[in-house]
Structure formats: C-alpha cells, structure tokens
Amino acid sequence: MNKNWRWLPAGIVPVVIVTAAVSGSAVAEAQPQLPAKTAQELLEFVATSAEDAYSGTVEQSSDLGLPDISMATPPGGTSSSDPTSTALELLTADHTAQVYVDGPDRARVQVLDQLAQRDVVVNQDDVWFYDSSANEAMHAVLPDRESAKAELEAKLQEKAAEYPELQDVPRTPAELAEVFLATIDPSTEVTVDGTRRVAGRSAYELRLTPEDATTLIGSIAVSVDSETGVPLSVTVQAKGQEDAAFQAGFSAVDFSTPDAGIFEFTPPADATVTEAPTVDDARARMEAKDEPIATDEPVVIGEGWSTIVELPAGTAAKLGVAPGSGEAAGMGDIMDIKPGMDPEEVAGAQAMLDQALTEVDGGSALQTSLVSVLVTDDGRILAGAVGVDQLVAAAQR
Amino acid sequence: MSADGFAIETRGLTKEFGRQKAVNSVDLAVPRGTVFGFLGPNGSGKTTTIRVLLGLAAASSGEIRLLDGDMPKDARAVLPRVGALVEGPAIYPFLSGRANLQRFDAADRHTSPATRNRRVDAALERVGLSHAANKRAHAYSLGMKQRLGIANALLAPRDLLILDEPTNGLDPQGTREVRSLIRSLSEDGTTIFVSSHLLAEVEQMCTMIAVMSAGRLVAQGSLDELRDGGTVRVRVTTPDVSDARRVLTGLGLRPEPHGRDDVVAAELAVPGLLPEAVNAALVHADVRVRGFEASGASLEDRFVALTGEGFDVAG
Amino acid sequence: MPAERSLGLSLVLSEITVLFRRLRTWAMIGALALIPILIAVVVRVSSDGSASGRGPAFLDSITQNGLFVSLTALTVAIPLFLPLTIGVVAGDTIAGEANLGTLRYLLVAPAGRIRLLLVKYTGAALFCLVATLTVVVTGAIIGALLFPVGPVTLLSGDTVGIVGYFGRLLLLALYVTVSLMGLSAIGLFISTLTTIPVGAMAATAALAAVAQILGALPQLEWLHPWLFTNYWLGFADFLRQPLVWNSFLDNALLQFGYIAVFGSLAYGRFSTKDILS
Numbered sequence: 001m002n003k004n005w006r007w008l009p010a011g012i013v014p015v016v017i018v019t020a021a022v023s024g025s026a027v028a029e030a031q032p033q034l035p036a037k038t039a040q041e042l043l044e045f046v047a048t049s050a051e052d053a054y055s056g057t058v059e060q061s062s063d064l065g066l067p068d069i070s071m072a073t074p075p076g077g078t079s080s081s082d083p084t085s086t087a088l089e090l091l092t093a094d095h096t097a098q099v100y101v102d103g104p105d106r107a108r109v110q111v112l113d114q115l116a117q118r119d120v121v122v123n124q125d126d127v128w129f130y131d132s133s134a135n136e137a138m139h140a141v142l143p144d145r146e147s148a149k150a151e152l153e154a155k156l157q158e159k160a161a162e163y164p165e166l167q168d169v170p171r172t173p174a175e176l177a178e179v180f181l182a183t184i185d186p187s188t189e190v191t192v193d194g195t196r197r198v199a200g201r202s203a204y205e206l207r208l209t210p211e212d213a214t215t216l217i218g219s220i221a222v223s224v225d226s227e228t229g230v231p232l233s234v235t236v237q238a239k240g241q242e243d244a245a246f247q248a249g250f251s252a253v254d255f256s257t258p259d260a261g262i263f264e265f266t267p268p269a270d271a272t273v274t275e276a277p278t279v280d281d282a283r284a285r286m287e288a289k290d291e292p293i294a295t296d297e298p299v300v301i302g303e304g305w306s307t308i309v310e311l312p313a314g315t316a317a318k319l320g321v322a323p324g325s326g327e328a329a330g331m332g333d334i335m336d337i338k339p340g341m342d343p344e345e346v347a348g349a350q351a352m353l354d355q356a357l358t359e360v361d362g363g364s365a366l367q368t369s370l371v372s373v374l375v376t377d378d379g380r381i382l383a384g385a386v387g388v389d390q391l392v393a394a395a396q397r
Numbered sequence: 398m399s400a401d402g403f404a405i406e407t408r409g410l411t412k413e414f415g416r417q418k419a420v421n422s423v424d425l426a427v428p429r430g431t432v433f434g435f436l437g438p439n440g441s442g443k444t445t446t447i448r449v450l451l452g453l454a455a456a457s458s459g460e461i462r463l464l465d466g467d468m469p470k471d472a473r474a475v476l477p478r479v480g481a482l483v484e485g486p487a488i489y490p491f492l493s494g495r496a497n498l499q500r501f502d503a504a505d506r507h508t509s510p511a512t513r514n515r516r517v518d519a520a521l522e523r524v525g526l527s528h529a530a531n532k533r534a535h536a537y538s539l540g541m542k543q544r545l546g547i548a549n550a551l552l553a554p555r556d557l558l559i560l561d562e563p564t565n566g567l568d569p570q571g572t573r574e575v576r577s578l579i580r581s582l583s584e585d586g587t588t589i590f591v592s593s594h595l596l597a598e599v600e601q602m603c604t605m606i607a608v609m610s611a612g613r614l615v616a617q618g619s620l621d622e623l624r625d626g627g628t629v630r631v632r633v634t635t636p637d638v639s640d641a642r643r644v645l646t647g648l649g650l651r652p653e654p655h656g657r658d659d660v661v662a663a664e665l666a667v668p669g670l671l672p673e674a675v676n677a678a679l680v681h682a683d684v685r686v687r688g689f690e691a692s693g694a695s696l697e698d699r700f701v702a703l704t705g706e707g708f709d710v711a712g
Numbered sequence: 713m714p715a716e717r718s719l720g721l722s723l724v725l726s727e728i729t730v731l732f733r734r735l736r737t738w739a740m741i742g743a744l745a746l747i748p749i750l751i752a753v754v755v756r757v758s759s760d761g762s763a764s765g766r767g768p769a770f771l772d773s774i775t776q777n778g779l780f781v782s783l784t785a786l787t788v789a790i791p792l793f794l795p796l797t798i799g800v801v802a803g804d805t806i807a808g809e810a811n812l813g814t815l816r817y818l819l820v821a822p823a824g825r826i827r828l829l830l831v832k833y834t835g836a837a838l839f840c841l842v843a844t845l846t847v848v849v850t851g852a853i854i855g856a857l858l859f860p861v862g863p864v865t866l867l868s869g870d871t872v873g874i875v876g877y878f879g880r881l882l883l884l885a886l887y888v889t890v891s892l893m894g895l896s897a898i899g900l901f902i903s904t905l906t907t908i909p910v911g912a913m914a915a916t917a918a919l920a921a922v923a924q925i926l927g928a929l930p931q932l933e934w935l936h937p938w939l940f941t942n943y944w945l946g947f948a949d950f951l952r953q954p955l956v957w958n959s960f961l962d963n964a965l966l967q968f969g970y971i972a973v974f975g976s977l978a979y980g981r982f983s984t985k986d987i988l989s
C-alpha cells in the first residue's frame with residue numbers, strides 16, 4: 001500500500017509558507033495607483049502637512065561597506081556618555097525604533113536595542129534622554145519657543161528693512177517648494193519616481209539625483225504618504241552599490257494621536273540624572289572662557305554634492321589621531337574604547353579600524369560607500385561625499 | 398465477513414526489509430473461537446507477521462483482515478477489540494505496574510475512564526500481580542513483567558488476543574497459569590492467536606496451528622490434520638528378508654535397505670494401505686514375522702521435516 | 713464492542729502525569745530553578761554596590777530591586793539551559809517510547825499515530841511553559857528574599873508597580889514559551905527519526921546552538937529572520953512602555969511556521985514509519 005501521500009503536507013507546507021512570504025512582499029511592493037503629482041506639487045504637499053500626530057515603528061539599516069562596528073561594541077549599544085560613538089553606532093548599525101509624535105511639541109523616540117532601550121522624549125520645553133543599559137538620564141530645557149520665534153521674526157523684519165530683497169522670503173508652502181527647487185535645480189534632478197507601498201500605505205516617491213559626477217551619492221529617495229504628506233522613508237543609494245547605503249523608514253505607522261501619557265517622563269529613582277546646560281548657559285560659558293573654542297573655522301571646498309569640508313591642522317592631533325603613522329590610536333573615541341574595557345576588545349576594535357583605513361598619498365583614508373575621510377600626514381582632516389582621490393586632490397591644492 | 402468466519406485472514410502477506418523477505422506471501426486463516434498456535438523457530442517471521450497484523454509495520458503487499466475490518470485501514474475500529482502482547486512486554490520502569498496499565502488504557506479512547514481503575518485491578522488480579530501493583534515496574538522480575546504484559550492485553554473485553562510467546566520467562570507454575578488463563582478466555586469465546594517456538598506448549602494449548610519457516614507459511618490446519626499429513630513407516634524383523642522384500646514390493650512399497658540383515662523397512666506411501674494389511678500379506682506369504690512395527694510420524698518429526706530445524710522441545 | 717469514542721483527553725492527562733512523574737523532569741526543573749538562585753546568591757554575597765555595566769542584562773539592577781533576578785536568569789537561561797531541557801523533553805517524545813518499547817503498546821491500544829504526535833507535542837509545550845515559569849517564579853521569590861523589592865523601572869525609563877510588573881512577567885513567560893515551541897516541533901520531528909532518545913535530544917539541543925551561531929554571523933543577515941532563535945531575546949519588548957507587540961507577533965508567526973513545517977514532517981515520518989522496536 002502506498003502511504004507516500006502522508007508526506008504530502010510536509011511538501012506542501014513549506015511551499016505555502018514561501019509563497020505567502022513572497023506574495024506578501026509582492027503585495028507590499030506593488031505600486032499603488034495614485035493621481036500623478038509633479039515634484040513641485042509633492043513638495044508643497046509635504047510642506048502643508050504640518051500638524052501631525054502619529055506613531056509607528058521605524059526600521060533603519062545601512063550598508064556603508066564598513067566592517068560591522070556593532071561587533072566591536074558590547075551588546076546593547078554604547079554608553080550615552082560618549083556622544084561620538086553613540087552617534088556613529090546609531091548611524092551605522094541596524095536599528096528598530098518606536099516613534100510617537102503629537103504635533104511639533106511632543107515626540108518620543110525609542111531605539112529598541114536587544115534587552116535595552118534608549119529614549120528621547122520631547123514634551124513641550126522638556127527634553128529627556130534615557131539610556132536603560134547605563135540607567136542614565138539627561139534632562140534639557142528647550143528655550144521658550146514662542147519668544148524665540150518672536151525674536152526671529154523681529155530680526156527678520158529688521159533685516160528686511162535693511163535688505164529689501166529679503167521681502168521675497170518664501171512664506172507659503174508653494175513658495176517654499178518653488179524656492180527649494182530653484183536653488184537645488186542646477187546640481188540635482190528632482191523627480192517624482194512613481195509610487196510605492198511603505199508600511200502598508202501608498203506613498204509617492206520623491207527622488208533627488210545629483211548631477212555631479214564626482215559625488216558618491218547615487219540618489220536620495222523620500223517616500224511621502226499620499227494621504228498625510230508625512231515622509232515615511234528615506235533611502236540613500238550609493239554609486240556602484242546595489243543595496244541601499246542607508247535606509248530608514250516606517251515598517252508600521254498609525255495616524256492616530258498617541259496617548260498623552262507616552263510623552264510624560266519621570267526618570268527612575270535610581271537613575272543617574274544629569275542636567276544639560278541651557279542654551280543661555282552654554283552661551284554664557286563660552287563667552288566667559290578666555291580662548292574661543294574654535295579658532296580655525298573649517299574650510300569648505302567646492303559646492304553642491306561634492307562639497308568637501310576641511311578641518312584645519314591640529315584637529316587630528318586633538319582627536320588623538322597620530323598623523324603620518326597611518327595608525328589611529330585615538331580613534332578609540334569613536335570605537336568606544338574606555339578604561340577598564342577588555343584589552344582583547346580594544347585590540348579587536350583597533351584591528352578592525354586598521355582594516356578599514358587605507359594608506360593613501362599624503363595620509364590615510366577611510367572610504368565608505370557614501371562618505372570618505374582623509375587624515376593627512378600634517379594632521380588635517382578632510383571629509384566629503386566624494387571618492388578618496390578627490391579628497392587627496394583637495395588636500396594637495 | 399460473518400461472525401463465524403475468520404478472526405485473522407491474510408492473503409499473500411509479504412513484508413520486505415530491503416531485498417530480504419521477512420514474511421513471504423503468507424495466507425493465514427484463523428477461525429473464530431479457536432486457540433491457534435503460530436509455530437516456528439526464532440527468526441522465522443512470526444513476530445514480523447504479528448507486527449504487520451496489528452498495523453505497527455506496513456505490509457509490502459498482500460491483504461489483511463482482522464475481525465471485521467481491513468488492516469491497517471480500519472485499525473481504529475478493530476484494534477480496540479484486540480489485545481496484544483508483541484515481542485515481550487514493555488514497561489515504563491519509573492511507573493508502578495498499575496500506573497503502567499492505566500497509561501496504556503488511557504491510550505485507547507474507546508475505554509471509559511470511569512471504569513479504568515476497576516478494569517486495571519481486574520486485569521492485575523487475573524494475572525496474579527495484585528500484590529505488586531504499586532511496586533515500581535523496574536523492580537519486577539522477568540516473569541512479573543511478562544504477566545504485566547498479558548494483563549495489558551486483558552484490560553478490556555477482547556474478541557481477539559494476539560499473544561507473542563506468552564510464557565517466555567515464566568516458571569513452570571506461571572506457564573501452567575497462563576495455559577489455564579488462555580483456556581478460560583477461550584471458553585468465553587475469545588479467539589486466541591499464540592505464537593511460540595515451543596512445540597510442546599502449542600500442542601498442549603492449541604486446537605489449530607500454522608507453521609512458519611524462513612518467512613513462509615509451510616503448514617496450517619488442526620493438530621490431527623497435521624499428524625495425518627505425515628507418513629507411517631513399517632519395520633519388519635524377519636529371517637526371510639528377501640521374501641519380505643518381495644511381498645512389500647508386490648504391495649507397491651519400496652523397501653529400503655536397513656543396517657541389520659534381518660530387518661526390512663518401508664514407508665507406507667500407498668494411499669489406503671494400512672499397516673495391518675501389510676502384516677496380513679506378509680503372514681499370508683509365509684514370511685516368518687518376528688517383529689512388526691508401524692510408527693506414525695511424531696509432530697516433532699513432522700516439524701523437523703517442514704522447517705528443517707529441530708525444536709527446542711524442552712523449552 | 714468498542715464503546716463510543718471519548719475526546720481522548722485521558723491520554724493528554726496520562727502524558728502529563730508520566731512526564732512529571734519522571735525524576736529526570738524534576739532534575740531539569742531543579743537545575744533551571746538553580747539559575748536564578750545562583751545569580752541572586754552570588755550577587756548578594758559579592759555585592760559592593762557598584763554597577764560595572766558588564767555581565768548579563770539587568771544584573772546591575774538586582775541589588776536595587778530583587779524582582780530583576782527573574783529577568784537576569786531568563787537572559788542567562790534562554791540561549792543554553794532552556795533549549796537544552798526542551799531538547800531533552802522534545803527529543804524524548806517518540807524516540808523515548810520507541811526505546812522502551814512502549815510505543816508499540818500505545819499504538820496497538822490504539823492511540824492513533826496523529827493523536828499520539830499531538831499529545832506528545834502538547835506535553836512538550838507544557839514543559840516549555842513550566843520550565844520558563846520555573847525560572848521566572850524562582851527568580852521573583854529568591855529576589856524578594858535577598859533584595860529590596862519595589863516598583864520596577866522599565867527599559868523605557870518608566871516605572872510600573874509590582875502588580876503591573878507581574879502582569880508583564882507573565883506575558884514575558886508566555887513569550888519565551890512561544891519562542892521555544894518551534895524548537896519543540898523540531899525535536900518532535902527528530903524524535904520520530906530514531907529509536908535512540910539520547911541522539912534525538914543531542915541533535916535538538918545542537919540545532920538550537922547552531923541556529924544561534926548562525927544568528928550571530930552578520931554575513932548571514934538574509935537568513936536571520938528565518939531562524940527560530942531570531943526573536944528569542946525579544947522578550948524585552950514587554951519591558952517597554954508602551955508595550956510593543958511587534959516581536960511577539962513576528963515571533964508567534966515564525967514559531968507557527970516552524971510548527972507547521974516540522975509538524976507536517978513529523979506526521980509524514982511517523983505515520984509511515986514501521987514500528988520495529
């Protein structure tokens with residue numbers, strides 16, 4: 001008797017699952033039918049969608065052609081005490097975040113790490129940053145918005161009296177879009193590149209394509225929700241790389257007003273709380289100091305997409321990058337090397353950095369698929385969204 | 398199939414393991430109400446046949462009818478009416494004897510949980526294990542485990558019992574108890590299919606037997622039929638050897654040379670010819686018969702002839 | 713004559729009874745209970761009040777709030793100890809019965825092969841829940857005994873009361889149980905392949921290790937969402953405010969996929985298998 005049919009479910013079930021997975025993503029990728037919009041109309045649409053209340057899950061991933069930095073850092077991310085490494089980690093590693101927004105005054109972003117979480121809570125004038133793995137909270141008070149706005153307006157009026165051409169400052173979204181397009185036009189092609197589905201919603205795809213041959217950036221695409229005008233995702237494409245170099249977007253979004261309680265934050269009783277200096281404090285402190293913080297202004301070379309920023313000599317030394325050696329001992333800052341860390345971990349991070357750095361004419365360079373950084377032998381740092389050869393050329397100018 | 402048909406019937410039952418045929422086109426027919434002996438040396442395919450009968454293993458080809466259903470198609474309807482002991486008992490060593498039986502009883506969704514404890518106790522009582530019911534089964538002797546295995550087959554009223562080597566590991570007293578148990582069950586109308594490699598056991602318990610050898614069914618029928626199937630030999634002791642040979646040849650027999658020069662022997666291969674007629678013919682021909690012996694084949698001889706192996710008569 | 717068929721819950725009950733009457737089961741539960749106890753005692757004895765930021769998650773929080781012992785213990789138990797015990801139970805399901813020879817008597821009873829598979833899986837799933845709860849409850853008790861107990865700080869920095877925290881702990885135990893269901897299904901399938909339970913147990917536990925190793929390799933990122941271990945540590949979603957259900961739903965879907973695939977494989981194998989033991 002043939003009983004082989006009993007194996008049938010074992011054959012069918014995986015096929016069903018794969019089919020469901022594939023067709024599910026096919027549905028997700030199907031292009032929704034939407035009324036056509038020009039780039040100008042789409043920009044206006046974005047600009048008008050000011051009052052937003054929504055919540056959702058944001059997924060971020062990047063492929064910069066770098067060794068995975070997250071491997072060198074302990075799980076749960078880095079400590080908030082080191083803003084450089086936190087920023088780098090946030091940008092380069094993959095993340096999932098819960099985002100809650102209720103108008104311009106209330107927002108909460110929760111970066112969901114494994115068994116840990118980092119929160120940024122904005123509630124009116126209060127800003128909280130909380131890192132669960134270190135149990136540290138930072139509090140900042142925003143300057144009074146209304147007064148700041150009034151001050152800005154007054155200044156504008158004042159300036160406008162001085163310079164009549166400033167009367168043309170765009171005020172309506174339409175004007176804003178027009179000015180934006182006019183400014184950006186020579187260097188960039190702005191198109192509406194069809195429609196797509198993001199987080200189960202239909203969206204327009206706005207694409208910015210640099211017409212500059214030297215930049216590493218292939219294009220930037222912004223998906224705009226067709227109903228609300230809220231940007232749902234950003235994708236940065238690097239030249240010569242098939243996978244997106246950087247991608248951040250909603251995987252789920254809900255356009256209902258989040259519960260008000262979400263924006264209320266009281267730091268846990270046992271957390272270390274630091275008070276960030278207010279803007280006025282910071283200004284006062286800067287003025288009180290004898291020597292100005294930045295003596296040498298960064299030099300900007302070129303314009304548009306291939307702009308190169310040059311930090312003057314001494315910056316590298318200040319950061320601890322040993323000039324000329326090709327070794328970047330002080331990059332430990334970036335790699336989150338702290339006293340008390342496992343020496344092996346430090347060595348591993350160092351090795352990874354050495355691997356990433358390449359020896360070039362007149363210095364050593366870090367090349368990612370989007371950005372290049374050159375540390376010259378004389379201690380200058382040049383960076384830009386261009387190839388290393390461009391930086392070398394700029395350095396030797 | 399009517400109620401007075403067969404409890405077990407197979408046609409062309411074959412079970413192959415790779416290229417080896419463990420069971421080779423077996424046509425079993427076990428009439429209802431009988432105590433049926435399934436005889437064969439170890440490794441002759443008895444246990445494999447039983448596994449296939451019970452749906453534990455799938456037949457490579459052939460048909461099986463068990464009670465009123467086709468196996469394995471109607472297993473769910475048929476098996477609750479069948480009690481079985483297959484290739485020795487199997488127990489959960491960490492459970493008591495009683496808990497073991499409760500577990501097996503729970504596996505059958507036709508049994509009533511309400512009567513479970515009563516039925517388990519009755520089965521234990523029947524095989525004489527009541528005193529050890531709460532003992533962990535890993536402490537049981539081989540014989541006690543065997544009794545527990547039989548008790549498992551008796552948890553519910555059964556129409557058919559398939560017992561594979563039921564007296565294995567039992568002492569003579571236990572063997573006698575099992576024999577009388579089988580007899581009493583049979584009197585209740587249960588068909589009992591007992592496999593064994595012991596001829597004596599089968600001879601004492603069974604009214605019908607089937608003989609397996611090397612995967613084949615070589616004989617099947619009542620004990621008497623099988624005995625009759627054997628031929629009788631005559632042995633004549635006489636000083637007139639050549640005359641005796643002539644007479645025997647004249648009767649259509651083929652006298653064989655014998656070790657002694659005053660003995661003539663022959664197989665009684667002519668249908669209807671009885672030993673007494675042979676003797677009469679010899680006397681009639683003035684052969685001086687000093688000794689005449691007609692020996693029917695013993696069952697043992699019969700099985701040696703059928704299976705080519707000796708049986709372990711002593712057990 | 714066969715009586716009318718009952719629902720057959722007797723066998724499920726019997727399975728549970730047999731599972732929890734085994735010394736081995738209690739030895740494993742005891743070993744799991746030892747994890748939070750060890751953690752709590754070691755932290756209590758060596759506590760110098762300074763948070764080092766190293767070691768398993770939540771370890772530093774224990775001295776302030778004993779209720780965190782459960783979480784630390786779960787974090788430690790999930791990668792190794794829980795899969796190991798699940799491997800033993802799931803790998804033993806069919807192979808163990810085959811090894812004892814009791815499988816043939818269950819089938820002749822007749823238990824029915826599909827029903828037996830379902831019953832065995834139910835038993836394994838229940839063990840997943842008991843094992844997880846053992847870690848969580850023991851952790852809460854020993855934590856409460858050795859350390860101060862109070863409102864609990866969640867990952868998001870919000871604070872919940874003890875009752876709310878226990879609600880979340882229960883959800884969390886449920887999450888971990890669901891996480892282990894896929895592995896149980898794999899173990900059930902492997903168990904139908906052999907009559908040697910130790911082999912099935914080792915293979916199941918080894919697969920859990922392999923999946924976690926693959927999950928740690930960034931080169932195999934495309935594979936990660938398909939690994940049954942992918943969401944194992946995602947239980948932290950129940951420690952966020954507001955509650956995030958994404959991991960739970962993704963995890964449930966993934967585990968269900970594994971149950972479907974390996975369940976049907978186990979069915980294919982077991983329903984066509986010759987029981988020769």
